Amino acid sequence: MTPPPRDGAPGTLLEAELREQPEVIARLVDRAPDEVRTLRRLTSGTAGVVVAARGSSDNAARYAQYLLPLRTGLPVGLAAPSLSTVYGRAPDVRGATVVAISQSGASPDVVAVLADARAQGCPTVAITNDPGSALAAQADHVLDMATGPERSVAATKTYTASLLGVALLALAMGAPDDEPEALRELAALPSRIAEAIRPADAAAVAQRLSGLTRAVAVGRGLNLCTAHEAALKITELTRALVIPYSPADLRHGPIAAVGPDTPVLLVAPDEPASASVRDLVPALRERGAPVVVLGPGADLPVPAEVPGWLSPLVCAVPAQALAWQLAVTRGVDIDHPGGLSKITTTR
């Protein structure tokens, strides 16, 4: 079903790590009741949440920006790390829980935000794959992704693991009465993610788009993060430049640049925010843009039974598979695209 990688090797790191996701998520789901209990104690009484992250982790922060208000009513702000590292003026966030997301836990600017928050007496949480990292050392609680090492440059399993970390935080800060149903929904997640791994569907789309040099990815609400992550993954893996928009932002200007040479990926699972994403189709077709839909029964299918609040964890997978299959089609060195190595240190 999966086309073999161009180099004839038994498989790429990216493919292996992408396929590990049901298992990685299942392990985290098993730990969910304990994690939620600990996080509930730590965050009780806080009035808001600040999230610090970079790159793919920043897209997990975008998920938090919607999920936490929806499940808890609390406001979420995204940290601007350069306030700490460039300007030396961290804002006064007392009263908030501060959460940092970083696969490596080594990004100095994200570490700085957490250290500044801790100095202000805020409860601090690190969602990281390295419980021995500098970031973990600044956290009152470390939510260990425990994905095992991620060796491909493009993050896959650590991205979905960080989304799950955000989901657990949302449970912990939400009403205790909502927890049992949410835990049942989480229990079904690994098999839904497994169903969403369909490289043949992604390969068919990749064939249609194989010559692309630029594209647009659109999502809204809970899945704005999916549009951003799809754009990032395709850009780093295929050398096409993909720009993420919300439907409103696309309509009010950039749509002028869309035409036959600009495929548009619409992220539209069964979720209230997807209506305005799907509403774009006529305007896009009128401009001659190739349109690819990610959703139940669509070009890039996902199972229909996924609850909206967890849809970003499932929708991430076909987005990753599309980036992977485009890279295969285009003959990119998948585990080292553009000569990059797995460096996560920022200045």
Next chain:
Amino acid sequence: MTPPPRDGAPGTLLEAELREQPEVIARLVDRAPDEVRTLRRLTSGTAGVVVAARGSSDNAARYAQYLLPLRTGLPVGLAAPSLSTVYGRAPDVRGATVVAISQSGASPDVVAVLADARAQGCPTVAITNDPGSALAAQADHVLDMATGPERSVAATKTYTASLLGVALLALAMGAPDDEPEALRELAALPSRIAEAIRPADAAAVAQRLSGLTRAVAVGRGLNLCTAHEAALKITELTRALVIPYSPADLRHGPIAAVGPDTPVLLVAPDEPASASVRDLVPALRERGAPVVVLGPGADLPVPAEVPGWLSPLVCAVPAQALAWQLAVTRGVDIDHPGGLSKITTTR
């Protein structure tokens, strides 16, 4: 000095509105002491700021995200309007001042955020060009941009006016002792903006880049907003697709897509965050990317005497001029790019 528009008309609306900016800003600066006094009374004792906006106004919100913490120590969050309009669950932002930015004041989702904030008892501010708008009706204080009508689809003078509105809010929420010097710095701003209107320099860059189909714009800290605004303006005016990044986000993945076919605009005024933007030059040249620098003495020059906190108001102008001159070079219908009209209603 300015090449005539392709259609042979005496000038485009875009050019006229771009050239009005020193005057528009001068009028707002004249009103600054009064506005600051009113805003100081209204916002006194609030613990944070939430900003709601769309499109170009969202880039003014990005300026607020850096400027307000730097001058006041207060945290700033960007609202996610679909929480109100799609999900019907506005977060609890009591204790914060809520600011909405919209040229037309007609964007229903931005209006919804302000209405929800008012219902929660938060002080509300509208920065708008229409004091009779639905948005203004939800505001305790209306900061009227008073730019006169903006008729070109691509916003210019209302963008810089909204940045000035944010700057006045920062003064009002900051230490009163800082106000006299800040007002002196504001007084010099109109002439700095006038000096930054250099269409011949922009035209020279536009000639170099005339065939572009895609590009990257990079900024950090206070001028992350300038990179976003440059990307938006060039995308809507030229049909090239331009994607904005911070230097760290570009380095950690998307740089793989950068090459000879992907010009990179670096926004680098004399300001602490610009160092890491300029540091990208060797890596970009190694990949063969055409590099354009916006800063004092650079390809797109700005005066050197501008204080960092006001640099986005001056740097916006060469970015606008580049978009304009690229549109001229490429023969775009400048005032109606891509068949768009000046609609600002979002769903």
